[in-house]
Each structure stands twice: as C-alpha cells, then as structure tokens.
Amino acid sequence: MDWNLGRPALLRTGVAFDAVRIREPLVHAAVGSPHPERVSDELAEALDGPVIHDPAAWYYALVRAGTAGTWRSPLATVKGRDSWLAVPRVDRLGPIGVHWAVPPAPGRRLCQIEAVSMLLPAGQEKRGGLAPVTASIERRPAPAPLRPCSETPIPPVGELDSEQYAGRACYACGTSLWRGAEYGGWARGFAGVHNLDTEVWACPNGELA
Known part of the structure; x- marks a missing residue:
C-alpha cells in the first residue's frame, strides 16, 4: 500500500x-x-x-x-x-x-x-460579485492566457473522471467528445502494483480550456 x-x-x-x-x-x-x-x-x-x-x-x-x-x-x-x-x-x-x-x-x-x-x-x-476594477487592481499582472485543451498538461489518472479515463470526454475541460478529438497522450497512475495508464483525448480545433 x-x-x-x-x-x-x-x-x-x-x-x-x-x-x-x-x-x-x-x-x-x-x-x-x-x-x-x-x-x-x-x-x-x-x-x-x-x-x-x-x-x-x-x-x-x-x-x-x-x-x-x-x-x-x-x-x-x-x-x-x-x-x-x-x-x-x-x-x-x-x-x-x-x-x-x-x-x-x-x-x-x-x-x-x-x-x-x-x-x-x-x-x-x-x-x-468582485469589487469594481480600480487603479490598484489594474497594476496587477494580467492573468495567463487560455490555451487549447490539447496543450494543457495531462493530469495523473487519479484526477480524471470515468468519462475522461475512458476517452469519452476531454481530459482538460471534461467536455463530451464525439468526433474530431485530438490525441492528448498518456495519463499515468498506479493502484498499488497495478498500472492504470490510459490514453486521453482533447477537444478538437484548438478549443480553449
């Protein structure tokens, strides 16, 4: 264990x-x-x-x-x-x-x-219900831009739900996949000595996570 x-x-x-x-x-x-x-x-x-x-x-x-x-x-x-x-x-x-x-x-x-x-x-x-934008807020660094789901780092197996694990949903955003999905790679994980690695898929056409 x-x-x-x-x-x-x-x-x-x-x-x-x-x-x-x-x-x-x-x-x-x-x-x-x-x-x-x-x-x-x-x-x-x-x-x-x-x-x-x-x-x-x-x-x-x-x-x-x-x-x-x-x-x-x-x-x-x-x-x-x-x-x-x-x-x-x-x-x-x-x-x-x-x-x-x-x-x-x-x-x-x-x-x-x-x-x-x-x-x-x-x-x-x-x-x-965030406070209105003020000068002090404007000086903060801009948030990181969104990136395509297929460019999002692949999480470990333990963070995938059953649909993502089975390849039926995008590994990055959880959207159900039907056609045109982009291959993401491998999510890795173990349960004791059992290898749970699985291939994962992402939204098509550069959709953003």
Missing part, C-alpha cells in the same frame, strides 16, 4: 464513496479565504464530512457512492464508478502535496450532498 511509503493511495470511487471535484477558486470564494486553516474550519462546519485538497487546483468532497449517477450541477464533476482518487494517509494534513483539508474522524460521516450543492452556487456568486 502506498500509504506505507508516505504517498497517497489510488482508491476506486463508486464503492465506499464518490468524490465531488471542485475547483480551488470556487471553494476559496465560498468560504471567503484561501488560508488553509480557515478553509478547513469552514468546510468542516459546512459539509461535516471528509474533504481532500490537491494543491494542483482541486478539492474533493467525499459523498455517498452513487452520487455520480444523479449529479446535475455544472459547477463541479463527480468521480463515481470506474474512476480513481488519490487518497492521502489519514495523518496527512498538508499544506504540501495531496492532503486532508477535513480529515476523516470518529463520528464524521461522508459529506452531505445537499450541503455540497449549496456551497457551489455560493462560491460562484461571490466570484461574480
């Missing part, structure tokens, strides 16, 4: 739990802060369940298995059956590497789906 080596273990979702994958800026907007201690406290109170933080860009709220089949919010995706999640050892509390923002604990069950669903629009509303 990778936990014995201090590394996250890749566990199959859709069995003991599903995982709602939420973009980091959305969570920080919802709780009103990017500071780890504040985020952990707010998520623990709001969701009352375990949450994993991947500093690369994501939070994963662990919810009951089967959620992927009924999920409808466009603000997050759900890892369900036939997908995998990098799960840190229970004592990995960050801030470096994949860690628990809210660790499992006695008496703490999985996150409530209704609470996760409420968190998402709250964060989106706060992100949309």
